[in-house]
Amino acid sequence: MTAEALAGSKASGVTSGGVPAGGLGRWLVRGALALLVLVWTLPTIGLLVSSFRPQQAVQTSGWWTQITSPLEWTFDSYTTVLDGGMGTAFVNSLAVSIPSTVIPILAAAFAAYAFAWMEFRGREVLFVVFVGLLVVPLQVALTPILRLYSSLGITGEFLAVWLAHTAFGMPLAVYIFRNYIGSLPREVIESAKVDGAGHFQIFWRLIIPLSVPALAAYAIFQFLWVWNDLLVAIVFLGGNREVAVVTQALQNLLGSQGQAWHLLTAGAFITMVVPLIVFFSLQRFFVRGLTAGSVKG
């Protein structure tokens, strides 16, 4: 679809989704969506309200009663959580999460391209193995890998966690990218080959730009999984407070203060900030025609 045609359909009063403006249908769409969004958001609103309530109130009355007694608002939970060493943990979480997102995406994209567009022996068998490994729970890997790490002496290093997250995210990334990269039209790759480009150039100059929506989508999820992970961090970073990530900091906070559910509410909100920033900054890549336009001309 050309830019002119797109501009034309906009000008004739058609919304981005292509539905004619006005009418009952539009209100049905809005109503259904509003209901879904309300149901989905209500639990989180409960958490948000609770995070501003005193400990006593959280445990004795429903969060919705807060709205009728506005005197009880407090920042206590937030100050307690922030004083508990969340700053360092934030930096550590970034140092863990960013490479743990970029490394598997790049390695998986290369592998997916090879599975989709290169000929080599054992291609199908290897791919079956990758898909099969999707279901292996990462718990089975913890003990053998921990043994390997202690013989290499890298437990408690960022590298240990990067590689673990890379491996655990890899089968899904290969699976999703293989699906996406494999559906790109053959002509695009063939014509680049005719122009004398090798696989390496085709990958960087064509495949990566064309795959941005899939890469961005996967990046969001891999980042979220790593950011919110507690299990891998506990096992491979260990008890070293210098490198503890936010989920560990949150857990330590709980450990030192007993059953402090009211602190969890504030902590959950503080740790949510970064994933939301990632989501909003990557969301703009899901634009209509980003790939269709360049492929289909």
Next chain:
Amino acid sequence: MKLVTALVAIVVGVGGIVVLFWALNAAVDRLLPERWRDKARPWVFIGPAVLIVGIYLLYPAVDTIRRSFMDARSENFVGLDNFDWLATDSSVREIMVNNLLWILVVPAVSVAVGLAVAVLADKLTARWENAAKSLIFLPMAISFVGASTIWGFIYAWRAEGQPQIGLLNAIWVKLGGEPIAWLNQEAYNDFLLMVIMIWLQAGFAMVLLSAAIKNVPEDTIEAARIDGATEIQIFWRVVVPQIRSSIVVVGTTILILVLKVFDIILVTTGGDFGTDVVANRFITELFINRHAGRATALVVFLIVVTIPFMIVNIRRFRAQEAER
């Protein structure tokens, strides 16, 4: 200081992987004779992924299969004893039924909600679309500890007469009912736990399906509209067929997450009241009952369950290759 160390770590990690691929490719070009290059290059592309998955997943998986034929401490071979236990134990039968319910309900409902939001939001202006999608996505940003706290505020139970702090019971009591300990009700507590998973995963389905819908060429929709198709017909006959492969991918991904789900159960009911599932039982067998043989047999069972889905996916990939 801390910030600098972290920054260096990020640059080293991200730069390292780029340099690795570049160096491997350059090595193939410079060091190998021409006739070997085409044979070696696929292994440059695939090598790092294969190596890391081999060490971190394939080796432990093979080891798991080996140990599923051994005793509690993985010392002696016991033949099929663990699988015999798997097939005959009544508590295992119960968790398998639960897992089956999870497999049937969660991927389907998550995909349906995700697709509904993606399609409906696509009809709004960009600003409202982003607002609606962000709110559905919100649960994905919450750590598991946070999610369990949130649902605690929904399902909480207090004895009759006391103020209810759980939303569900507050509504129920207001309607004249007696407070119910929701998560103890064996008839439907599985579904209440599934709601948590669906709440967490619908955002995932929505993001990927929304991206797919936006890649459906506008002219195919426009052509159908000119032919007089209604919006509902356009959705089922034009949009859905074109995003089918995305639906399969999203459904499969959620299915796999469902097979591995243990933390929701561990934190809420601990597997009591008939809510246990295979992945949680694996943790119980391995770390509490200390029976490595039975634990690994459960994982082998999970792997076997997914074979049909693997076949479907591989067929689809073959069809994709034949098509182009």
